[in-house]
Amino acid sequence: MNIAVIGTGYVGLISGICFAEKGNHVICVDQDINKITALQNLVSPIYEPGIEAFMERNVQAGRLAFSSNLIQAVQDSELVIIAVGTPSLPSGEANLQYIEQVAAEVGRAMNGQKIVATKSTVPVGTNEKIREIIAQQTEQPFDIVSIPEFLREGSAIQDTLHPDRIVIGLDNRELEAVLVELHSSFTDQIFVTDIRSAEMIKYASNAFLATKISFINEISNICEKVGADVTEVAIGMGKDPRIGPSFLNAGIGYGGSCFPKDTKALIQIAGNVNYEFQLLKSVVEVNKAQRYKVIEKLKESLGQLNNTVIGIWGLSFKPNTDDVREAPSLEIVEALISLGARLKLYDPVAMDKFRERFDHPAIEWCGNALAAAANADAVCLLTDWQEFKELQLSQLIYLMEQPILIDGRNVYTKEQIEGAGLHYYSVGRPESTPAYRPQVRI
Numbered sequence: 001m002n003i004a005v006i007g008t009g010y011v012g013l014i015s016g017i018c019f020a021e022k023g024n025h026v027i028c029v030d031q032d033i034n035k036i037t038a039l040q041n042l043v044s045p046i047y048e049p050g051i052e053a054f055m056e057r058n059v060q061a062g063r064l065a066f067s068s069n070l071i072q073a074v075q076d077s078e079l080v081i082i083a084v085g086t087p088s089l090p091s092g093e094a095n096l097q098y099i100e101q102v103a104a105e106v107g108r109a110m111n112g113q114k115i116v117a118t119k120s121t122v123p124v125g126t127n128e129k130i131r132e133i134i135a136q137q138t139e140q141p142f143d144i145v146s147i148p149e150f151l152r153e154g155s156a157i158q159d160t161l162h163p164d165r166i167v168i169g170l171d172n173r174e175l176e177a178v179l180v181e182l183h184s185s186f187t188d189q190i191f192v193t194d195i196r197s198a199e200m201i202k203y204a205s206n207a208f209l210a211t212k213i214s215f216i217n218e219i220s221n222i223c224e225k226v227g228a229d230v231t232e233v234a235i236g237m238g239k240d241p242r243i244g245p246s247f248l249n250a251g252i253g254y255g256g257s258c259f260p261k262d263t264k265a266l267i268q269i270a271g272n273v274n275y276e277f278q279l280l281k282s283v284v285e286v287n288k289a290q291r292y293k294v295i296e297k298l299k300e301s302l303g304q305l306n307n308t309v310i311g312i313w314g315l316s317f318k319p320n321t322d323d324v325r326e327a328p329s330l331e332i333v334e335a336l337i338s339l340g341a342r343l344k345l346y347d348p349v350a351m352d353k354f355r356e357r358f359d360h361p362a363i364e365w366c367g368n369a370l371a372a373a374a375n376a377d378a379v380c381l382l383t384d385w386q387e388f389k390e391l392q393l394s395q396l397i398y399l400m401e402q403p404i405l406i407d408g409r410n411v412y413t414k415e416q417i418e419g420a421g422l423h424y425y426s427v428g429r430p431e432s433t434p435a436y437r438p439q440v441r442i
């Protein structure tokens with residue numbers, strides 16, 4: 001199929017590459033000329049393991065191209081995929097200005113029958129609005145479908161090539177066969193539903209995952225007070241298939257471009273129909289408070305933070321990405337500076353993106369994890385990058401002013417900590433070894 005993808009952020013670029021990988025002809029469009037120039041030179045504007053090899057292979061095979069000419073791309077395609085951003089407005093509501101602008105441009109470009117699919121995360125009813133906007137611009141026949149995206153940053157290509165499920169929302173049953181056929185090389189788990197339900201599935205899924213994280217973070221806070229170990233609790237809970245083991249890692253709360261934005265948007269979607277989504281409001285509040293637990297632990301171990309030197313390991317909102325949108329690190333770094341601390345920051349890939357958003361004379365930018373720990377009064381691990389897991393922690397006592405390690409992601413095992421001579425604080429795990437720990441695993 002000939003496909004135009006509008007927007008080359010994570011979703012547009014990865015889905016464009018993956019549709020090309022499956023033999024379709026794809027043209028990815030963006031209004032950002034710098035992004036298009038970089039992509040035409042096979043340089044990815046996003047950090048995603050393996051992405052450039054995939055891009056190169058498909059461009060060389062003539063299946064993938066990049067352009068800033070939306071009109072041409074739409075006219076050459078049967079399927080137009082909208083994948084532009086839907087960031088939060090100050091109210092929390094989704095900002096639909098990019099969606100609406102693209103819908104109007106697509107409408108003006110139409111030269112024949114098209115399917116217009118939305119992959120951006122949009123509030124219920126938005127696809128119907130897109131239909132109206134396009135219809136105002138053209139007499140050409142077209143259909144609207146909702147195909148929400150479930151990829152995760154850091155594993156985006158594999159998530160797209162091997163998804164758990166694909167959801168297709170449509171109101172013209174004649175499209176079902178063609179869209180199922182298009183997606184059948186990715187998975188046979190294709191769920192076809194109506195458009196409004198498809199739009200809601202996306203928000204409900206993200207809100208549910210965010211709820212799981214806030215739930216385990218609250219359990220971790222109780223574990224700290226009663227002497228239980230949240231990692232053991234999560235393993236035990238996850239053995240129940242009704243609960244499942246994933247998204248039960250306690251830490252410093254969720255961040256990123258989607259969970260914070262989509263939870264707030266769903267609260268607003270509910271509010272607009274006079275429904276107060278109390279549970280989700282609590283999920284958001286718990287998440288905000290969880291970020292500050294790191295600072296509480298620093299205060300507990302150092303007393304006050306004025307004039308202390310704190311090393312920070314990890315700035316991206318999760319590993320394997322350079323994305324710092326809504327990263328817990330941003331809030332934690334700003335709070336520590338306001339408390340008078342001097343900071344030594346290190347992240348394997350996200351330092352440039354972090355610096356574009358926040359810089360301060362109290363920050364020293366470091367070339368590796370050990371440099372960030374050198375002469376520090378404490379180190380806080382904020383992102384669970386693999387390279388931090390592999391560090392020899394015993395080196396820290398020789399480097400640091402005070403050997404205090406606050407592990408915000410429960411990265412280290414008891415075995416790694418034992419003998420390293422550190423004052424080690426993690427999330428929801430006892431500071432001392434419990435008297436009895438069963439070794440039997442099921």
Ligand SMILES: NC(=O)C1=CN([C@@H]2O[C@H](COP(=O)(O)OP(=O)(O)OC[C@H]3O[C@@H](n4cnc5c(N)ncnc54)[C@H](O)[C@@H]3O)[C@@H](O)[C@H]2O)C=CC1
Pocket residue numbers: 006007008009010011012029030031032035070083084085086098101102119120121122149150151152153257258
């Ligand atoms: N980032 C992620 O992991 C996921 C994002 N989503 C959703 O997908 C949507 C897109 O997210 P991202 O890819 O992160 O967005 P992004 O904000 O990184 O990229 C959007 C791109 O659209 C381009 N754009 C905006 N207006 C345009 C126009 N009129 N014409 C051409 N290009 C235009 C921008 O220049 C930008 O490059 C959002 O609704 C998001 O919630 C869904 C699943 C995963």
Ligand SMILES: O=C(O)[C@H]1O[C@H](OP(=O)(O)OP(=O)(O)OC[C@H]2O[C@@H](n3ccc(=O)[nH]c3=O)[C@H](O)[C@@H]2O)[C@H](O)[C@@H](O)[C@@H]1O
Pocket residue numbers: 121149150151152153154206209213246247248249250251252253254255256257258259317318
């Ligand atoms: O709509 C979206 O944009 C995407 O949002 C998330 O993907 P992503 O934000 O890339 O990352 P996740 O792996 O879900 O992690 C989100 C945050 O939760 C945190 N997290 C995750 C899991 C966990 O157990 N504990 C935890 O604190 C991570 O550290 C990270 O800050 C969803 O997992 C995707 O399915 C969805 O498509």
